[in-house]
Amino acid sequence: MNDAIKQTIAFVKSKKAAARITEPLPVRIILTSLALLFVGLFLVVPLVSVFTMAFNKGMEVYFASLVEQDALSAIKLTLITAAIAVPLNLLFGLTASWAIAKFEFRGKYFLISLIDLPFAVSPVISGFIFVLLFGSHSLLSPWLEAHDIKILFAVPAIVLATVFVTFPFVARELIPVMAANGNEEEEVALTLGAGGWKTFFRVTLPGVKWGLLYGVILCNARAMGEFGAVSVVSGHIRGETATMPLHVEILYNEYNFTAAFAVASLLAMLAVVTLAAKKFVEWKSSGRFTPQLNTERRESGSSGVDL
Amino acid sequence: MTKSIPANEPYYMNLSLKKQSILPGFFPSLGITLLYLSLIVLIPLSTIFLRSAALTFGRFMEIVTAPRVVASFALSFGASLVAAVTNVFIGVLLAWVLVRYKFPGKGLVDALVDLPFALPTAVGGIALTTLYAENGWIGRLLAPLGIIAVFNPLGIVIALIFIGFPFVVRTVQPVLLELDVEIEEAAASLGAGRVQTFVRVVFPSILPAVLTGFVLSFARALGEYGSVVFIAGNMPMKTEIVPLMIMTKLEQFDIPAATAIAFVMLVASFILLLLINFLQWKSGKNLVSG
Numbered sequence: 186m187n188d189a190i191k192q193t194i195a196f197v198k199s200k201k202a203a204a205r206i207t208e209p210l211p212v213r214i215i216l217t218s219l220a221l222l223f224v225g226l227f228l229v230v231p232l233v234s235v236f237t238m239a240f241n242k243g244m245e246v247y248f249a250s251l252v253e254q255d256a257l258s259a260i261k262l263t264l265i266t267a268a269i270a271v272p273l274n275l276l277f278g279l280t281a282s283w284a285i286a287k288f289e290f291r292g293k294y295f296l297i298s299l300i301d302l303p304f305a306v307s308p309v310i311s312g313f314i315f316v317l318l319f320g321s322h323s324l325l326s327p328w329l330e331a332h333d334i335k336i337l338f339a340v341p342a343i344v345l346a347t348v349f350v351t352f353p354f355v356a357r358e359l360i361p362v363m364a365a366n367g368n369e370e371e372e373v374a375l376t377l378g379a380g381g382w383k384t385f386f387r388v389t390l391p392g393v394k395w396g397l398l399y400g401v402i403l404c405n406a407r408a409m410g411e412f413g414a415v416s417v418v419s420g421h422i423r424g425e426t427a428t429m430p431l432h433v434e435i436l437y438n439e440y441n442f443t444a445a446f447a448v449a450s451l452l453a454m455l456a457v458v459t460l461a462a463k464k465f466v467e468w469k470s471s472g473r474f475t476p477q478l479n480t481e482r483r484e485s486g487s488s489g490v491d492l
Numbered sequence: 493m494t495k496s497i498p499a500n501e502p503y504y505m506n507l508s509l510k511k512q513s514i515l516p517g518f519f520p521s522l523g524i525t526l527l528y529l530s531l532i533v534l535i536p537l538s539t540i541f542l543r544s545a546a547l548t549f550g551r552f553m554e555i556v557t558a559p560r561v562v563a564s565f566a567l568s569f570g571a572s573l574v575a576a577v578t579n580v581f582i583g584v585l586l587a588w589v590l591v592r593y594k595f596p597g598k599g600l601v602d603a604l605v606d607l608p609f610a611l612p613t614a615v616g617g618i619a620l621t622t623l624y625a626e627n628g629w630i631g632r633l634l635a636p637l638g639i640i641a642v643f644n645p646l647g648i649v650i651a652l653i654f655i656g657f658p659f660v661v662r663t664v665q666p667v668l669l670e671l672d673v674e675i676e677e678a679a680a681s682l683g684a685g686r687v688q689t690f691v692r693v694v695f696p697s698i699l700p701a702v703l704t705g706f707v708l709s710f711a712r713a714l715g716e717y718g719s720v721v722f723i724a725g726n727m728p729m730k731t732e733i734v735p736l737m738i739m740t741k742l743e744q745f746d747i748p749a750a751t752a753i754a755f756v757m758l759v760a761s762f763i764l765l766l767l768i769n770f771l772q773w774k775s776g777k778n779l780v781s782g
């Protein structure tokens with residue numbers, strides 16, 4: 186009898202304790218509503234407004250704004266820029282993470298910090314450094330002029346500024362994943378007689394494919410959307426050195442809001458696709474690879490100002 | 493197998509650069525990494541320091557203490573600070589709700605938090621400006637209250653909240669997930685109320701992550717350009733942020749002034765980067781020691 190009472194009391198107590206480790210229902214509802222209100226006001230409304238503004242004069246005006254000559258050349262320039270910047274930083278990311286994740290050496294953490302540097306620099310400064318490097322006051326400028334090479338206020342500087350800004354993306358995703366996979370499998374492959382390249386392509390690369398894809402997705406989004414750095418070096422020549430974000434700015438400053446938002450809507454779609462792809466990669470790799478800001482990253486010492 | 497160093501002997505006991513390994517390609521891959529890093533990042537960045545060194549100290553001080561430049565520093569640091577503090581509250585709230593509660597559409601909300609990372613800043617900038625303009629969807633509701641965000645410092649803060657809050661969510665969220673609920677149960681069974689448990693038990697555990705998120709969001713806000721220029725209106729002395737100040741000096745072909753201002757900003761960024769590294773190292777240590 187006594188035992189039964191004791192058990193009941195213990196049961197009631199544990200129920201009470203369980204109730205106490207979460208908040209009362211009204212508090213939960215208020216907190217959730219506040220969070221949803223913020224997300225609605227700061228994320229959903231701006232996203233929806235881009236499309237509403239883009240379509241407010243109808244489908245015809247919308248598509249006309251996109252197939253117009255200057256818009257098309259802006260789209261083309263953005264695609265070219267990303268097509269150069271992303272593969273370059275992908276190759277760099279693979280090379281750097283091989284050296285950093287697979288070997289122990291002096292100055293490793295300092296090197297990781299250096300790779301993160303572009304994240305800490307203001308976009309305007311990221312562009313400005315290339316003005317200092319190639320501009321008319323620079324050491325290189327007499328040589329460039331003598332050889333008739335135009336870098337600043339032309340496509341090469343736009344590509345360079347984009348490469349700088351997107352420099353760390355692939356490397357910082359790959360380093361923690363490659364380090365977490367360890368060296369054993371590669372060592373086995375090598376002992377069994379596989380060559381270095383074969384080991385890399387058959388053993389290392391498959392092990393980091395999701396981290397690689399994740400880094401490439403983020404790198405590409407930033408490469409296509411970069412504004413500040415590109416704005417400094419581009420010279421804003423309509424139809425020539427205007428990327429999509431710069432074309433949006435030009436149209437907006439001309440009070441051509443519908444056309445500005447039409448081009449902006451393409452970039453917003455890119456953002457939505459990026460988020461979806463990011464979720465997909467996280468879901469596909471759940472357990473094997475937890476991207477960004479996780480404990481692995483903290484242990485590897487990588488850090489920095491994101492995006 | 494080549495001879496390997498005993499596991500208990502630290503590699504630096506051996507006087508070589510790296511620990512021995514049978515994996516190939518260390519020197520080529522490190523060499524390419526250092527070369528590419530130098531060409532793309534280090535050499536271009538060094539130009540700011542080299543060009544600043546060419547200025548006399550008097551000239552440098554004259555540039556960075558000009559009233560318009562001082563006003564832009566005050567605005568950039570002030571607005572970034574206000575936004576980063578706000579982001580701490582918003583970020584912790586969102587992280588808490590996403591980790592602890594269940595509600596329909598939670599996965600979607602979680603994915604949407606990254607939108608400011610993925611949306612090009614210029615698009616965010618024109619969208620916010622249009623929304624908060626006096627005839628915009630939100631500005632229309634605020635105007636009768638006498639609140640005008642566009643072309644005011646308030647607008648700058650709004651833009652900086654937009655681009656900064658995901659940093660706090662994404663640093664706090666994983667720590668909150670790993671947090672042992674048993675500790676909270678223990679606190680509750682010892683008679684602590686929910687608020688007391690949060691303040692005394694949960695908050696100290698997430699504090700390093702909150703601080704990291706705060707500094708990340710502040711650092712990003714300080715350098716932000718695209719999402720701010722449209723809503724700020726860029727009036728000298730009033731809504732001119734530092735990155736815009738650099739841009740303006742450049743357009744006037746005043747390279748020395750642009751360089752001096754950029755130098756100050758770059759030093760501030762490097763200090764923040766060191767602080768972030770320190771905070772993450774600290775929180776890493778906390779994880780190890782339990």
